[in-house]
Amino acid sequence: MSNTSWFNKDEFKKNIISNCKSLFRKNIDEADKQQLFQSVAYAVKEIIIDRWIATQKEYAKQDKKTVYYMSMEFLMGRALGNNMINLMAYDEMKEVLEELGMDINVIEDQEPDAALGNGGLGRLAACFLDSLATLEYPAYGCGIRYKYGMFKQEIKDGYQVEVPDNWLKDGNPFEIKRSEYPTVVKFGGYVRSYRDEKTGRDMFVQEDYRAVTAIPYDVPVVGYGVNTVNTLRIWDAEPVDTFNLSSFDKGDYQKAVEEENLAKNIVEVLYPNDNHYAGKELRLKQQYFFVSASVQRAIAQYKERHDDVRKLYEKVTFQLNDTHPTVAVAELMRILMDEEGLEWDEAWDVTTKTVAYTNHTIMAEALEKWPIELFSRLLPRIYQIVEEINRRFVEEIKAKYPGNQDKIRKMAIIYDGQVKMANLAICAGYSVNGVAKLHTEILEKQELKDFYEMMPEKFNNKTNGITQRRFLLHANPLLAAWITDKIGDGWITDLTQLKKLKVYVDDAKCQQELMQIKYKNKVRLAKYIKEHNGIDVDPNSIFDVQVKRLHEYKRQLLNILHVMYLYNEVKKNPDMDIKPRTFIFGAKAAAGYKIAKQTIKLINSVADVINNDASINGKIKVVFIENYRVSNGEIIFAAADVSEQISTASKEASGTGNMKFMLNGAMTLGTMDGANVEIVQEVGIENAVIFGLSSDEVIRYENEGGYDPMEIFNNDQNIREVLMELINGKYSPDDTERFRDIYNSLLNNQGGRRADTYFILKDFRSYADAQKIINERYSDEKAWAKSMMLNIASAGKFSSDRTIEEYVHDIWKLEKVHIPDVK
Ligand code: GPQ
Structure with missing residues (x-):
């Protein structure tokens, strides 16, 4: 692997200054932040260009x-931060920026x-x-x-x-x-x-x-x-x-x-x-x-x-x-x-x-x-x-x-x-491939059964992965440095090496260090939330996070209904033993997806009521992070304690957010769906909290025409209470009809669509129980830290490097082309 002896600080600095001049006719102390970002980005591009040329030449040659x-x-x-990281020159470039009076985070923040x-x-x-x-x-x-x-x-x-x-x-x-x-x-x-x-x-x-x-x-x-x-x-x-x-x-x-x-x-x-x-x-x-x-x-x-x-x-x-x-x-x-x-x-x-x-x-x-x-x-x-x-x-x-x-x-x-x-x-x-073991099995046995029977040789699985360069090395510098300190930096290109961390899981000092890093990342996220949402959150509370596209099958609704239920419980028993919890959501809804947009409004309405109820002593907070995207995702994953992966079993092909959370030490709270199944297999069921119907059960119900949610409504008082709150104005005092569609979607068959299509009420009790387990586990800090470390140590499989090697080996049959040093 190359080192950074090629990096010339003075030249890099000179380039930034001259870029600023030729692009904006300004000295760097006169330029605005966007102009500084551009000047830095062009200086980084200068370095990339020679390697880019060399790569394409070598490809043509070989x-x-x-x-x-x-x-x-x-x-x-x-791109900027990631390019600096992948050039292995992030720290050096950061230093140069400092010498020029710039904060690298501020510069990176200018890039859309x-x-x-x-x-x-x-x-x-x-x-x-x-x-x-x-x-x-x-x-x-x-x-x-x-x-x-x-x-x-x-x-x-x-x-x-x-x-x-x-x-x-x-x-x-x-x-x-x-x-x-x-x-x-x-x-x-x-x-x-x-x-x-x-x-x-x-x-x-x-x-x-x-x-x-x-x-x-x-x-x-x-x-x-x-x-x-x-x-x-x-x-x-x-x-x-x-x-x-x-x-x-x-x-x-x-x-x-x-x-x-x-x-x-x-x-x-x-x-x-x-x-x-x-x-x-x-x-x-x-x-x-x-x-x-x-x-x-x-x-x-x-x-x-x-x-x-x-x-x-x-x-x-x-x-x-x-x-x-x-x-x-x-x-x-x-x-x-x-x-x-x-x-x-x-x-x-x-x-x-x-x-x-x-x-x-x-x-x-x-x-x-x-x-x-x-x-x-x-x-x-x-x-x-x-x-x-x-x-x-x-x-x-x-x-x-x-x-x-x-x-x-x-x-x-x-x-x-x-x-x-x-x-x-x-x-x-x-070749025809699915993106997680369970997903590929469902393709073969159900959705694409006839094709599979006719041409089984085409079918194969490629479980998804994520790049640890962006989602750990760049997103979580504290944890990255800690890991490197413990096991060296080999994990950056071979994520399976994380398993070397397993020898530290019972080490009290390591546990404390890890909790401390998580805490600092929570402070960083709390600051982001304060700046962007104006809400104060307590970094000592459990950060329970669901960030992903808003979709009925991903069941953000199950999450927020449970928050409503928990709020009722806390109101009924003010002395209830619960660790303070911050429920964090982030999700975009497709512009024309009505019920998804209503769900966003519901989350924000519940947040309004709960966050402003002083009587619960801040035991529950709800935050909807605006404009969830890759860049703020990096801050969010690093700060999560609990990773909500609660799709209706069989519906989420793989999920990849689940892997980003795990890699950053969050505990998965999820269904046996998509790649969650493999996450549990890697980390052990005791280091995740699993609930709900299995994919087989879901598919069986679907083939039988669904189940009867009214039975649950009639028999479960807590659930009924929560559902009634959708239409009694508790969260919509100015318009009691606002959440009627959500209510109806759970209880009524409508024009060929089954009531509660995504088994939210069916899974509710088991989800609430799982949430209780999270609460109990978090109370034992040492056990939690150990689990956190085991999650990180077991995330090795979920690198996109592994996925790509499988595609290369089984499907594409590529050969590596080594690019010699440029200068
Ligand atoms: N996925 Cl078909 C999307 O993000 N958009 C789509 O239009 C389709 C799939 C996701 C899928 O929902 C996740 O479960 C996967 O992890 C992801 O693709 C990557 O395979």
């Missing part, structure tokens, strides 16, 4: 296989999050890029340079208000516009076919289309402790030929205006839906736009060095991050046949050895299904190809299951007037 990770989302967060993603799926893509670079694998991230990323959330009067995220306002110092790679993407029109007399081949040409030019922007992805700098390539859209605008030909003028609008709209904004498909035409345009551009470029690059496109799969693999980029299958077929002149069978052979698919959910409402009318109008040639893929696939199904119409209904790619993207991805992909 010509090893490359993975293209295709994703609609890359939730990168901030690159929030080109919704939640777990997008953040996973970002962690994967970090691991790929650190492990020295040739890789590209391929995505969209949204002008507006995930909206900023403001809380006004307890309600979520969405504010546009103009993240590029001050420019992005790390990106590089690659004007030399303009790539045309075509939409609409019709397909003209003819026979080429010379070759005798049928030819297909898209006519009367609307086109945009895709322009790539490259963002460096710095590997930790290596010279590798990979590329996140995100595409912007520009009108094809502005020249035409001056044309007086009416048809051309009309077309030029349309193309200008198409270009403007296509990359305007990230769709803010998590685990939910909305079926919007513009979304399909976004998908084809970045997929077509990425596949075209990948093939062009391949052809610079190779002349037989039939062997593409030897050098290129496309990983589809969920079904969002699945048009890649047909786009690759189109290029291979229409542009490279391959026959169908040859093109299919290449495609099915090049494309692989990751599934991230079993939630039915997330499944992408495009109406044929829309799909074929927007992508006429692509639709023809999908039709032919489907025709052949249905023949295969018929041959294997003669007379079994049910198999066709379930597996056909085109059925019932819709194009089913998951079916296309599975049919064409050479």
